[in-house]
Amino acid sequence: MEKPKRNGIALDREERYEFTWPGRQAAILEATTPNDKFLCPCQEESKHWDTTGNLYLEGDNLDALKLLQATHLNSIKMIYIDPPYNTGKDFVYRDTRQHSDWCSLMYPRLLLARSLLREDGVMFISIDDHEVDNLRRMAHQIFGESNFVAQICWKGRGGRQDSKHFAVLHEYILCYAKNAVRFQAGEEAKQTAVYPKYDAQKKRNYKTQLARKWGSNSRRSDRPNLYYPILAPDNTLVYPMLSTTEEGCWRWGRERMAKEIEGGNVEFVRNEKGWIVYEKIYGPLAGEQATKKFTTWIDNINAGSGSAVLKQLFGRNVFDYPKPLELIKRLILMSNAAQDDLILDFFSGSATTAHAVMQLNAEDGGRRRFIMVQLPEPTDEKSKAYIAGYQNICEIGKERIRRAGELLKANHNDISSLDTGFRVLKIDDNSRP
Numbered sequence: 001m002e003k004p005k006r007n008g009i010a011l012d013r014e015e016r017y018e019f020t021w022p023g024r025q026a027a028i029l030e031a032t033t034p035n036d037k038f039l040c041p042c043q044e045e046s047k048h049w050d051t052t053g054n055l056y057l058e059g060d061n062l063d064a065l066k067l068l069q070a071t072h073l074n075s076i077k078m079i080y081i082d083p084p085y086n087t088g089k090d091f092v093y094r095d096t097r098q099h100s101d102w103c104s105l106m107y108p109r110l111l112l113a114r115s116l117l118r119e120d121g122v123m124f125i126s127i128d129d130h131e132v133d134n135l136r137r138m139a140h141q142i143f144g145e146s147n148f149v150a151q152i153c154w155k156g157r158g159g160r161q162d163s164k165h166f167a168v169l170h171e172y173i174l175c176y177a178k179n180a181v182r183f184q185a186g187e188e189a190k191q192t193a194v195y196p197k198y199d200a201q202k203k204r205n206y207k208t209q210l211a212r213k214w215g216s217n218s219r220r221s222d223r224p225n226l227y228y229p230i231l232a233p234d235n236t237l238v239y240p241m242l243s244t245t246e247e248g249c250w251r252w253g254r255e256r257m258a259k260e261i262e263g264g265n266v267e268f269v270r271n272e273k274g275w276i277v278y279e280k281i282y283g284p285l286a287g288e289q290a291t292k293k294f295t296t297w298i299d300n301i302n303a304g305s306g307s308a309v310l311k312q313l314f315g316r317n318v319f320d321y322p323k324p325l326e327l328i329k330r331l332i333l334m335s336n337a338a339q340d341d342l343i344l345d346f347f348s349g350s351a352t353t354a355h356a357v358m359q360l361n362a363e364d365g366g367r368r369r370f371i372m373v374q375l376p377e378p379t380d381e382k383s384k385a386y387i388a389g390y391q392n393i394c395e396i397g398k399e400r401i402r403r404a405g406e407l408l409k410a411n412h413n414d415i416s417s418l419d420t421g422f423r424v425l426k427i428d429d430n431s432r433p
Contacts, residue, residue, distance in 0.1 A: 018141075019134075019137035019138060019140070019141055021099070021100045021103045021104070021134075022100045023100050023101070023103070023104040024103070024104070024107065026104065027103070027104040027107040027108050028107070028108065028111070030062070030104075030108045031062075031107070031108030031109075031111040031112055034066070035063050035066050035067075036429060036430040037059070037063045037066075037067060037427050037428065037429060037430065038067070038427075038428055038430055039057065039067060039425040039426070039427060039428075040425065040426045040427070040428040041423070041424075041425055042058075042424040042425065042426050043423075043424075045398060045424040046421070046422060046423045046424045047401070047402055047405070047420070047421040047422055048419070048420070048421025048422075049421070049423055051419070051421060052419055052421030052422055052423060053340070053367075053369040053419055054354070054357075054369050054370050054371070054372075054401075054419060054421060054422040054423065055370070055371045055372070055422060055423050055425060056351075056354075056371075056372045056374075056394075056397070056398060056401070056422045056423065056424045056425070057371065057372065057373045057374075057425050057426075057427065058374060058375075058376055058394045058424060058425070058426045058427065059373075059375065059376070059426060059427025059428075060375055060427065061109060061346040061347065061373045061374075061375065062108060062109055062112070063427050064346060064373040064427060065109060065112035065113060065116070065346060065373075066112060067427070068112075068116055068344075068371070069112065069115060069116070072116050072342070072344075072371070073115060073116060074115070074116070074117070074118055074119070075116065075118060075342060076116045076117050076118060076121055076342045076343070076344050076371075077117075077118055077120070077121050077122075077335065077336075077337045077341035077342055077343065078121065078122055078123070078124070078331075078332060078335035078337045078341070078342075078343045078344070079113050079116070079117065079121070079122075079123040079124070079343070079344045079345070079346070080123075080124045080125075080126075080328060080331055080332075080343070080344075080345050080353055081113075081123075081124075081125055081126070081345060081346055081347045082126040082323055082345075082347055082349065083105075083106060083125070083126070083127070083347050084102075084105075084347070085127065085128050085130055085131065099131075099134070102131060102134075103134055103138060106135065106138060107138055107142075109346070110138060110139060110142050111142055113344075113346070114142055114143060114178060116344065117178040118178065119178055119179045119182045120177075120178070120179065120182040120183050120184065121177070121178045121183070122149065122175060122176070122177045122178070122183055122185075122335045123143075123175070123176050123177075123178075124152075124173050124174070124175050124331045124334075124335070125139070125173065125174045125175075125176075126171065126172070126173050126323070127171065127172050127173075127174060128171045128172065129168070129171075129172075132151075132172050132174070135174060136148075136151070136174060139174060139176050143176040143177070143178070146180060147176055147177045147178065147179065147180045148174075148175075148176055148180075149175040149176060149177050149180060149183070149185075150174075150175045150296045151172055151173075151174055151175070151296065152172065152173040152174075152175060152296045152297075152298060153170050153172060153296060153297055153298070154170060154171055154172070154173055154298045154299075154301070154327065155169055155170045155297075155298065155299040156169070156170065156171065156298075156301065156302060156303030156324070156327075157169050157302065157303045157304070173331070175334075183336075184336055185293070185294065185334060185335075185336055186294070186333045186334050186335060186336035186337075187291035187292060187293055187294065188291060188292060188293075188294050188333065189289050189290070189291055190289075190290040190291060190292050194207065195207045195281075195282070195283035197280075199264070199280065199282070201264060202264065202282070204282045204283065204285070205282070205283040206280045206281055206282045206283060207280075207281050207283070208267055208278035208279060208280060208281065209278065209279055209281060210251075210276075210277070210278060210279070211240075211250055211251060211252070211257075211266060211277040211278055211279045212240040212241075212242075212248050212249070212250055212251065212277065213226070213240070213248060213249050213250065213251045218242065218248050218249060219242065219246070219247065219248060219249065220240075220247035220248060220249055222249065223249040224249075225253065226240070226249035226250045226251070226252075226253065227239065227240060227247060227248070227249045227250070228250070228254055230250075230257060230261065230277065232268055232275045233268055236275070238268075238274070238275045238277060240277075244273070251279075260279070264280075265279065265280045266278065266279060266280065267279075267280055294330070294333070294334045298327070298330065301324050301326045301327045301330065302324065303321070303324060305324040305325070305326065306321070306322035306323050306324040306325065306327075306352065307319075307321070307322060309322075309324075309325050309355075310322055310350060310400070313400060313403045313404060313407065314388070314399075314400075314403070316384050316388060317384055318350075318383075318384055318385040318388060318390060318396050319349065319350040319385065319393070319396055322349060322350040322352055323349075323352045324352070325352060325355055325356055325359060328352050328353050328355075328356035329356045329359060329360050332356060332357065332360055332368070333360070337368055338366060338368070339366065339367060339368070340366075340367040340368065340369060341368050341369075342368070342369050342370070342371065343357055343368060343369070343370050343371070344370070344371045344373070345370070345371070345372055345373070346371075346373035347373075347374070348372035348373055348374045348397055349374065349393060349397065350393070350396055350397055350400055351372055351374075351396075351397035351398070351400045351401050353370060353372065354370045354372050354397070354400075354401050354404075354422070355400060355401065355404040357369070357370045358370075358401075358404060358405055358408055358418065358419075358420055359404070359408065361415075361418055361419070362408045362411075362412050362415050362418055365415075367417075367419070369419070370422075372397060372401075372422075374393055374394050374397055375393070375394075376392040376393065376394040376395075377392055377393045378391060378392050379391060379392060379393065379396075398422070398424065401420070401422055402420075404420075405418075405420025405421070406420070408420065
């Protein structure tokens with residue numbers, strides 16, 4: 001049968017968009033190939049081994065993600081990673097990687113990470129301009145485009161004058177849900193909400209805003225179905241008027257308006273020109289905290305604060321460009337991780353995520369747990385970290401968790417139940433004698 005044509009060009013009905021690169025099939029195979037590794041307990045490097053719910057896995061994160069399939073499938077609420085950015089420099093993972101190799105590095109790890117998430121789980125991925133487009137294409141395929149939640153923009157620094165054309169002062173954090181229908185994002189507290197009026201019948205404070213639409217598309221001609229009369233307390237008809245001569249429209253349809261009036265959620269105020277109709281917006285109940293949605297723009301967390309925290313803990317700079325503690329705390333709150341939810345970071349670096357989990361638990365009484373995964377990448381022999389006795393990144397991360405935990409307990413007298421421990425498990429090879 002002859003294929004259908006458009007403008008003389010044959011069309012392939014089986015043709016569909018697919019993001020690919022040299023080595024994609026091998027990357028998929030790498031994710032599904034079983035390994036011969038196992039987790040070897042290292043009690044002497046752990047803290048509170050018998051009581052802690054936290055884990056520190058030392059080894060290649062691809063091996064770790066495969067091993068976690070057996071124990072943590074569909075059980076993790078939030079994953080955060082800050083993977084190596086593709087800047088043209090060598091990666092520690094496997095070999096030197098340019099674009100195709102970077103995709104091959106990330107694809108199997110994202111595949112495995114998704115399977116670890118709960119149905120209401122979410123993943124955050126830090127990335128810069130070099131690979132943000134490819135990362136989105138990969139994540140769209142793995143998570144599904146409908147599960148893309150947001151591309152958060154983080155302004156973490158002042159303008160970098162070493163950039164070629166413009167002073168770059170931001171990077172991105174991609175957010176994907178395992179199932180966007182099930183994921184419920186966290187919200188942040190409102191600090192300035194004022195509710196000056198009081199509803200004696202409902203015994204709640206409230207504020208008001210116009211029930212009539214304002215701004216753009218607020219004329220009757222814009223939304224004619226939203227222009228209709230409602231009955232005022234004196235049984236006169238009230239229309240949504242922009243002025244004495246210009247007709248406007250309500251913010252709700254007839255059915256919704258009737259329901260809100262019946263529920264006592266509409267206030268009529270009379271002045272010399274007639275009746276003005278307001279919606280009542282109630283404040284939180286006693287003991288509740290008013291909240292608002294987090295935004296996708298973060299501009300109040302400085303990138304340099306990550307180094308400042310490490311310097312406070314260690315007395316010197318032992319890690320280059322650690323992520324800020326407050327940034328990871330913000331993401332945990334955005335994920336809505338609470339109670340004893342589990343948080344995974346499989347490019348854990350200096351263990352900022354572990355520190356953030358403990359810090360947030362100390363602040364709100366939570367019992368969140370963490371799993372950190374890090375390759376024991378050697379530190380440069382000329383670095384301050386090596387000179388201080390830290391021969392690889394894992395040693396820095398583990399020591400940070402120890403020191404951060406002790407500092408938290410010293411600064412909070414009422415957190416005796418705070419879990420500041422962790423079990424160290426090192427990935428080993430079954431073939432070794």
